[in-house]
Amino acid sequence: MRIKFFNSPALFFLLFVSCFSGPQNAAKTLQAETPGAETLSVLPPEPTVDPVDYLTLIAVGDNMFHDELILPAGAAYDSCYAPVKSLIEKADIAFVNQETVFAGKESGYSGYPLFNTPQEAGEALVAAGFDVVNHATNHIMDRGEKGILNTMDFWDMHPEIAYLGIHRSQESRDTKLVIIEKNSITVGFLSYTYGTNFIPLPQDKPYLVSLIDTEVMAREIAAIRPHCDFLVVSMHWGTEYEFDYSPVQENLAQFLADNQVDLIIGHHPHVLQKMSTLKRKDGGTTLCVYSLGNFLAAQKTMRPRTLLGGLLYIRIKKDASGINAEEAGIIPVLTHYERGYTGARVYPLYDYTEILAEKHGARTSVQDLSPGSFKAMAERVLGDDLLDHDPFKTAR
Numbered sequence: 484m485r486i487k488f489f490n491s492p493a494l495f496f497l498l499f500v501s502c503f504s505g506p507q508n509a510a511k512t513l514q515a516e517t518p519g520a521e522t523l524s525v526l527p528p529e530p531t532v533d534p535v536d537y538l539t540l541i542a543v544g545d546n547m548f549h550d551e552l553i554l555p556a557g558a559a560y561d562s563c564y565a566p567v568k569s570l571i572e573k574a575d576i577a578f579v580n581q582e583t584v585f586a587g588k589e590s591g592y593s594g595y596p597l598f599n600t601p602q603e604a605g606e607a608l609v610a611a612g613f614d615v616v617n618h619a620t621n622h623i624m625d626r627g628e629k630g631i632l633n634t635m636d637f638w639d640m641h642p643e644i645a646y647l648g649i650h651r652s653q654e655s656r657d658t659k660l661v662i663i664e665k666n667s668i669t670v671g672f673l674s675y676t677y678g679t680n681f682i683p684l685p686q687d688k689p690y691l692v693s694l695i696d697t698e699v700m701a702r703e704i705a706a707i708r709p710h711c712d713f714l715v716v717s718m719h720w721g722t723e724y725e726f727d728y729s730p731v732q733e734n735l736a737q738f739l740a741d742n743q744v745d746l747i748i749g750h751h752p753h754v755l756q757k758m759s760t761l762k763r764k765d766g767g768t769t770l771c772v773y774s775l776g777n778f779l780a781a782q783k784t785m786r787p788r789t790l791l792g793g794l795l796y797i798r799i800k801k802d803a804s805g806i807n808a809e810e811a812g813i814i815p816v817l818t819h820y821e822r823g824y825t826g827a828r829v830y831p832l833y834d835y836t837e838i839l840a841e842k843h844g845a846r847t848s849v850q851d852l853s854p855g856s857f858k859a860m861a862e863r864v865l866g867d868d869l870l871d872h873d874p875f876k877t878a879r
Contacts, residue, residue, distance in 0.1 A: 533803035544775030547582035550594035551824035560607035571612035586630035619648025624682035647674035671711030676719035728773035740769035812870035
């Protein structure tokens with residue numbers, strides 16, 4: 484209720500008199516002695532405005548340190564992500580697929596085929612601004628059970644970071660739901676991988692890694708779905724180096740959509756694949772990015788396509804009508820390094836220059852690594868879903 488007052492000397496005098504004549508007499512005096520004066524009034528309540536909340540989420544693909552990218556002991560990896568750090572930091576939630584384990588120095592650092600990445604590289608992910616790190620990948624068993632436990636020990640030193648896809652016990656897997664609340668919006672996360680490169684899980688610890696199993700997935704989705712506004716599932720799947728997604732990916736994506744997943748983040752093919760909107764049984768829609776390609780990597784196979792990845796940007800809106808991805812698109816990103824694999828960086832393609840392209844260590848006389856060639860490649864895959872600017876500068 485709001486009371487409207489008027490700034491008038493005559494009205495002030497009459498209100499003073501009312502202290503001695505009672506409220507009814509004051510009202511009569513106001514009307515009798517000040518003809519035409521505006522009376523005190525109680526305004527009707529203002530109409531209720533339903534709250535509107537927004538949340539921005541970004542996601543990137545495979546972060547994998549091949550031998551060539553492992554730095555000398557004690558070196559920092561922060562510079563690798565410097566060109567994209569502003570995009571990561573601006574997001575309310577930032578996701579990365581960490582392809583490889585942080586098993587520790589005692590296990591020896593190495594790249595392909597049995598990876599173990601220095602924990603300093605994990606520190607760089609934290610410094611860059613990532614909030615959610617996926618470890619359900621085909622390389623998660625590269626250093627066995629000990630490698631997974633050491634990786635979890637590392638992340639436990641960073642309680643602000645949520646890690647996905649690896650678990651200490653069945654009880655932990657069943658009860659430790661990864662849900663992040665920002666801006667009055669709750670976002671839940673699950674993740675799964677197609678396999679572990681034929682390195683079996685310990686027979687008595689099948690819970691250790693989240694494998695793709697539709698029966699288990701349906702059960703875990705049903706457990707977390709009531710507790711979050713928006714549900715994200717990370718999927719390590721697909722055929723390596725193929726721009727086209729496979730029938731297996733398509734079928735699994737529809738399964739996830741019909742189980743009311745809101746966003747599917749795909750990775751593993753090491754190249755970009757398209758983004759699609761899927762219809763689901765409850766009448767809603769699911770956004771699926773089949774593959775975000777590589778984020779940072781030094782793969783020699785199938786270059787230049789494995790140099791190009793994507794940064795997914797989504798702006799989620801929540802109001803009285805429900806919750807939906809109001810804006811979505813993919814910013815192409817590029818792994819850059821110079822001769823001898825020095826100066827490794829990830830650049831948004833819109834900031835990549837001809838001068839940098841001339842210095843790229845993978846440049847040959849028969850390979851076009853110009854910004855224009857990478858943009859053409861991204862356009863062929865992403866079409867209208869390609870973003871060629873910083874969306875945080877244009878978000879309402």
